[in-house]
Amino acid sequence: TQLLEQSPQFLSIQEGENLTVYCNSSSVFSSLQWYRQEPGEGPVLLVTVVTGGEVKKLKRLTFQFGDARKDSSLHITAAQPGDTGLYLCAGALLSGSARQLTFGSGTQLTVLP
Amino acid sequence: DTAVSQTPKYLVTQMGNDKSIKCEQNLGHDTMYWYKQDSKKFLKIMFSYNNKELIINETVPNRFSPKSPDKAHLNLHINSLELGDSAVYFCASSQYWPHTGELFFGEGSRLTVL
Numbered sequence: 061t062q063l064l065e066q067s068p069q070f071l072s073i074q075e076g077e078n079l080t081v082y083c084n085s086s087s088v089f090s091s092l093q094w095y096r097q098e099p100g101e102g103p104v105l106l107v108t109v110v111t112g113g114e115v116k117k118l119k120r121l122t123f124q125f126g127d128a129r130k131d132s133s134l135h136i137t138a139a140q141p142g143d144t145g146l147y148l149c150a151g152a153l154l155s156g157s158a159r160q161l162t163f164g165s166g167t168q169l170t171v172l173p
Numbered sequence: 174d175t176a177v178s179q180t181p182k183y184l185v186t187q188m189g190n191d192k193s194i195k196c197e198q199n200l201g202h203d204t205m206y207w208y209k210q211d212s213k214k215f216l217k218i219m220f221s222y223n224n225k226e227l228i229i230n231e232t233v234p235n236r237f238s239p240k241s242p243d244k245a246h247l248n249l250h251i252n253s254l255e256l257g258d259s260a261v262y263f264c265a266s267s268q269y270w271p272h273t274g275e276l277f278f279g280e281g282s283r284l285t286v287l
Contacts, residue, residue: 093275102177102263102278103216146214150276160229161276163216 063087064151064164072170073139081134081167083149090152092125092132093161097146139171176200179264179279186254187287193250194282196264202277204228205247207239208263210281216263222247251284259286 064085073079083092091110095103107116109125109132116123120143122135132149149164179196186192198205206229207219220239221229227239236252247264264279 095276097214100280102265102280103276104278105275108275148216160218160221162218166214166216168214 063162064149066147066149066164066167068167069165070168070170072172075140075171075173076138079136079139079169081136081147081169083132083134083151083164085130085151087151087153088129090129092129092152093150094123094132094134095148095150097148098144103146103148136169139169141171141173144169144171175279177264177266177277177279179262179282182280182282184282184284185287186285188254188256190254191250191252192254192284193248194262194264194284195246195248196279197246198264198266198277199245200266200268200277201245202266202268203244204267204269205241205244206265206267206276207247207249208265208278210261210263212260220247220249254284254286256286259284 064083067082091108093108094106096106097103107123109123112127112129114125120137124133147167150161152161177198184192204223206221208216209219210216218231219233222241224244225241238250241247261281261283263281265276267276268274
């Protein structure tokens with residue numbers, strides 16, 4: 061059982077469609093990050109959310125942190141082929157001295173032209 | 174200039190061999206990590222070093238031994254390679270410990286054990 065579950069695991073859509081990716085946990089996080097990973101590359105940070113209920117926008121991408129800081133969502137409007145990649149959420153646990161990022165199970169997004 | 178660089182990018186080797194992966198960061202960060210990404214793309218932390226000191230050592234076989242000669246370098250040595258070690262290994266760094274900020278990843282080293 062993974063600490064952070066992402067859904068869906070795979071998503072294939074047409075260019076121009078909207079989509080939402082979910083990241084859920086039963087644990088409370090002090091912050092949550094979203095990364096995108098392209099083939100042959102390491103993950104690259106898209107956004108960090110810190111406050112419960114926080115919404116951040118990055119062009120066509122909208123990120124939301126749940127009120128209880130246990131979940132997050134990523135919404136993409138009018139998806140483009142350049143959005144194709146593996147999307148990873150990562151949470152920093154609220155308690156514990158050895159605080160570290162725990163990654164979610166990932167969502168592989170394919171946007172078809 | 175590559176911020177986090179790791180070598181080699183590809184490693185193909187036989188079971189039982191020993192191999193090393195090197196990592197260097199030029200960001201001036203205090204903390205470095207090794208992550209393993211399996212065939213299902215799940216990223217799991219293996220080790221974390223802060224200023225050359227081991228901070229995190231997850232449940233990793235002791236065939237894996239990290240070494241940090243200075244805070245800009247974190248190498249990974251693997252003894253007696255097994256089939257299950259096949260994966261992509263990522264080096265990463267972050268500015269502070271405990272970590273709350275951005276992780277900067279290298280391009281990954283794909284290890285294939287035959």
